[in-house]
Every structure is written in structure tokens, then in C-alpha cells.
Amino acid sequence: xxxxxxxxxSLNATMRGVAKTLYENVEDVTIYGFLDGxxxxxxxxxxxxSSRDFSGILTEGGTILGTSRQPFKLMKMPDTDGKDKVxxxxxxxxxxxxxxxxxxxxxxxxxTANLLREEGLNVVTLPKTIDxxxxxxxxxxxxxxxxxxxxxxxxxxxxxxxxxxxxxxxxVMGHKAGWLTLHAGISGGADIILIPEIPYNxxxxxxxxxxxxxxxxxxxxxxxxxGALSVDDAALSKKEFKAKRKDWQYPxxxxxxxxxxxxLTGEEVRITVPGHTQRGGEPCPYDRVLSTRLxxxxxxxxxxxxxxxxxxxxxxxxVSVPLDEVAGKLKTVNPDNPIIKEAKLIGxxxxxxxxxxx
Ligand code: F6P
Numbered sequence: 344x345x346x347x348x349x350x351x352x353s354l355n356a357t358m359r360g361v362a363k364t365l366y367e368n369v370e371d372v373t374i375y376g377f378l379d380g381x382x383x384x385x386x387x388x389x390x391x392x393s394s395r396d397f398s399g400i401l402t403e404g405g406t407i408l409g410t411s412r413q414p415f416k417l418m419k420m421p422d423t424d425g426k427d428k429v430x431x432x433x434x435x436x437x438x439x440x441x442x443x444x445x446x447x448x449x450x451x452x453x454x455t456a457n458l459l460r461e462e463g464l465n466v467v468t469l470p471k472t473i474d475x476x477x478x479x480x481x482x483x484x485x486x487x488x489x490x491x492x493x494x495x496x497x498x499x500x501x502x503x504x505x506x507x508x509x510x511x512x513x514x515v516m517g518h519k520a521g522w523l524t525l526h527a528g529i530s531g532g533a534d535i536i537l538i539p540e541i542p543y544n545x546x547x548x549x550x551x552x553x554x555x556x557x558x559x560x561x562x563x564x565x566x567x568x569x570g571a572l573s574v575d576d577a578a579l580s581k582k583e584f585k586a587k588r589k590d591w592q593y594p595x596x597x598x599x600x601x602x603x604x605x606x607l608t609g610e611e612v613r614i615t616v617p618g619h620t621q622r623g624g625e626p627c628p629y630d631r632v633l634s635t636r637l638x639x640x641x642x643x644x645x646x647x648x649x650x651x652x653x654x655x656x657x658x659x660x661x662v663s664v665p666l667d668e669v670a671g672k673l674k675t676v677n678p679d680n681p682i683i684k685e686a687k688l689i690g691x692x693x694x695x696x697x698x699x700x701x
Contacts, residue, residue, distance in 0.1 A: 344392075344445040346406040347380035347413065347452035351473045351485025353626035353634045355400035355407055357447055360638015361469075361645075362397040369646060375439060379411040380448075381455060385422070385431040387438070401635075402625045406447075415454040429462060436464055443645050447471045449483070450673060453653065457670035465650035467641050468666065473622055476520035478672035479664035480655030484637065487629040489516070489621045490526045493566075496617040497531025500564060507611070508561035510552060510604055514597040514616045518570035521676045523621070528566030528691070529682070535563065535692045537600070539570035540676045541683075542577035543694025548600070549607045551692035563610075567597045571694075636661055 344361065346354050358376075365372045374392040377383030390396075390408075400407060418428055436444060443465040446456045449472035460466045470477045473489035493515045504511045513533070515524040521538025528536035535551050537543045552563045576584060593599045601612040626634065633656065640661040641654040652663040676683070678695075687698050 344374055344408070345377040345380055345384060345447070346408050346410045346471070347446060347448035347455070348410060349412065349449065349472070349622065350404075350406050350410050351471055351622050352404045352488035352624060353484040353630040354405065354410075354447055354471060355403045356626050356631050356634035357469050357471070357484055357638045358407070359397045359400050360635040361445055361642045362392070362394065362638075364639045364642030365645065366394045366397075368642070375441070376408045379409040380452070381413045381418075381428075381432065382411050383408070384435050384444070385428055387435045389439075401631055404624050404626065412451075413455070415451045415458075418455055418458065429458065432459060433462055433464065441465075443467055443650060445469070445641060445645070449474070450477060453477065453666065454670045457666040460651045460666050465648075466666065467644050467650060468653040468669075469637050469641055470653060470655055470669075473523060474517050474520050475522040476517075476674050477653075477655075477669065478674045479653060479669045480662075480674075481657050482633060484626070484630050484634045485622070486522065486526075487633075488624070488627040489523055490530065491627050492621045492624065493523060493527030493617060494531045496615060496620075497527060497533055497564060497566060500615055501532065501562075504562035504564055510563045510565070510601075510608075510610045510612045512565045512567050512597045512601055512612065512614045514567050514569060514595060514614065516618070516621050517568045519673055519675065521568045521570070524566050524568035524571075525676055525682065525686075529686055531564070531566065533564045533566035533691065535565040535694065536686065537565065537567045537571035537596075537694050538676055539568055539572055541678050541693045541695050542572045542574040543600075544574050544696075545600070545603045545607070545694075547692060547696060548694050549604060550697075552604065552608055552610065565600070567600060569595060571596050571600070 375389045376392045378388045447469045456468050470480045470483040472483045473485045475483050475486035500511045517523045597614045637654045653669050655664045
């Protein structure tokens with residue numbers, strides 16, 4: 344078993360779900376916990392686990408196994424000693440005579456899991472990420488816990504924004520997908536939500552702020568995803584975008600948006616970046632239930648010998664999703680998603696052209 348990529352709440356709860364199901368239902372079980380993700384599998388760094396290791400961890404954030412980012416694009420390149428990383432992982436698997444590798448990870452980690460499957464390893468995976476951007480599952484564990492934290496950040500900003508009559512930006516995690524910003528933005532009552540999937544025009548952002556002001560509202564709150572993009576930036580080629588960002592004067596997109604709002608409205612703008620707090624702390628009850636269900640389902644897949652799948656959830660039913668369907672695909676927010684339309688109906692601005700009145 345290993346946890347890979349950025350951590351999140353509920354990794355431990357998920358491992359507990361897998362392990363408890365195996366210990367409960369299989370006569371003779373040995374679980375090796377590889378340390379720091381795929382690195383542990385490469386270099387044979389592991390702990391032989393016992394059922395005690397999985398007790399008392401339901402509410403514990405982080406991962407008892409540690410994790411690391413091992414980018415997929417570097418997987419096929421030799422390590423610093425010139426060794427083939429995939430071969431290293433395969434040889435640890437063979438040496439320990441493993442029946443299955445259980446991987447808890449997000450997008451990049453699923454590409455590697457699929458590669459190991461193609462190389463003949465038995466692999467079962469579980470969908471982890473606060474970004475909720477994994478293909479094949481409606482929900483990833485970690486997401487709802489992060490929504491709670493980001494929402495709380497916006498809630499706290501409300502009072503100070505109201506006292507001072509300021510414009511506030513809360514920058515929410517998510518470089519490629521706006522799920523977290525969208526959900527935290529709506530649940531925190533943000534007035535403007537900017538996500539990567541809907542490039543913004545600063546004119547509409549400013550119009551929304553001015554409109555609120557005219558309505559006598561003293562403050563405006565923006566929930567801005569780390570990966571939010573202006574229409575101009577969205578029109579750039581990858582190369583042009585990289586070049587622009589190389590000489591960028593801002594630490595992140597919120598600072599550029601703040602600068603523009605300040606210039607165009609004269610309003611005082613403040614920025615809050617909750618950052619990695621969004622990945623920390625204990626899992627929320629929703630995630631604990633989801634992790635327990637997914638963990639039990641993954642263990643059942645192992646018992647049935649159903650390898651090469653991720654345990655996911657669709658329409659509240661647990662499903663097995665083939666790894667080659669999951670790997671390399673991103674589940675982003677469709678701008679036509681009804682949730683966007685509903686948010687717009689209550690007056691939330693997404694930085695694109697507002698809906699015309701009847
Ligand atoms: O993928 C999860 C995530 O938290 C993203 O939302 C964020 O952009 C990224 O990881 C941050 O990565 P790191 O922890 O490596 O800085």
C-alpha cells in the first residue's frame with residue numbers, strides 16, 4: 344500500500360477502510376506500507392504493518408505512510424544512479440511476492456499506476472485529491488474536507504470585509520480545476536467566483552463590484568482559484584503563456600486581479616491565501632464515510648482478484664473504473680454544469696458576460 348502525490352485529509356481513513364476489510368475477511372493478510380509514495384516502492388523502503396497500525400487513524404489528517412510527488416513524466420527517466428524506476432518498482436513487488444499494489448493518489452499518480460498495470464502488476468487504486476478532478480468518480484476523498492476549510496476562510500473574511508467596506512479576494516487551491524473554488528465560493532457566499540474553466544474579463548468583475556456598491560453593499564468577496572485565467576491569457580499559446588508568467592510581477596493570480604480592481608475602481612483590495620491549510624486537519628464526516636466505503640470496496644476488489652481498477656463513486660453507488668480510463672484524463676468543471684447556471688441565477692459573477700434580464 345502507498346499514498347502518492349499531495350496529501351489530503353482522509354488518506355488514513357481510506358487505508359483503514361482497506362486494511363480493516365482485509366483483516367476482517369481474509370484469513371492470512373500481510374500488508375506492507377511503502378514510505379513516501381512510489382519512492383518507497385522503488386527503493387524497498389517499507390513498514391510491515393499490523394492491524395494495530397490502522398486503529399485510531401480515522402480522524403487523523405495527513406498520511407501515516409508519508410508521501411512524495413514523483414511526476415509521471417520523470418517515471419520513464421533513470422534515477423540519479425542511472426537506474427530504471429519502473430524496473431525498480433517491479434523488482435520490489437516481485438521480491439516481496441506481493442499479490443497486489445494498493446495506491447491512493449490523484450491524477451499523476453494514476454498515470455503511474457496504469458503504467459505499472461501495463462507492466463503486469465496487479466493494481467487497485469483509490470481516488471485522492473482536494474481538487475476533485477479525477478476522471479471516473481463523482482467525488483474524491485479530501486475534497487469535502489477542503490471545501491469546509493476554504494468555506495470557513497471565506498466566512499471569516501465576511502465579517503472583516505463588512506466592517507471595513509473592502510473588496511476581499513480569497514485564493515482557493517486548484518490549478519487546473521475549479522471544483523473547490525466553486526463549492527467553497529457558493530457555500531461561503533462569495534459574490535464573484537473565478538475558475539480556470541471560465542476565463543474572466545476584468546470588465547465584468549469590475550461591473551459586479553460597482554453594481555454591489557450602487558446597491559449599498561459595503562463589501563465584495565471574490566473566491567479566486569489558483570489557476571483562474573483572464574480571457575487574454577486563455578487565448579495565449581502554452582509557450583506565450585509560460586513566457587508571460589516568467590517575468591510576472593505577481594506571486595499569484597489573485598494579486599494581478601487585485602491590482603486591476605484597485606486601478607479600475609479605486610477600491611481597497613485585500614488578499615487571503617489559505618494555501619495548504621486546505622489540505623490539513625481532520626477529515627470531515629462526509630469524507631470519513633466516503634473513505635470507509637471506498638476502502639471496503641477496494642478490499643473487496645482485491646479479494647475478488649479484480650485488478651486494474653480504481654474504486655470510485657457515481658450517483659452514490661460504488662463503482663470499479665478501469666485504470667486506463669482514469670489515467671491521463673482530468674475532470675474539470677463544465678461551464679454548462681447546472682450548478683454554474685444556478686449560481687448565476689442568484690447573482691454570482693463568474694467574470695464572463697452576465698445573463699441578460701428578461
Ligand atoms: O493537487 C492538490 C493541490 O493541493 C492543488 O490544489 C495545489 O495546486 C497543489 O496541490 C499544491 O501542490 P504542492 O503541495 O506540491 O505545493
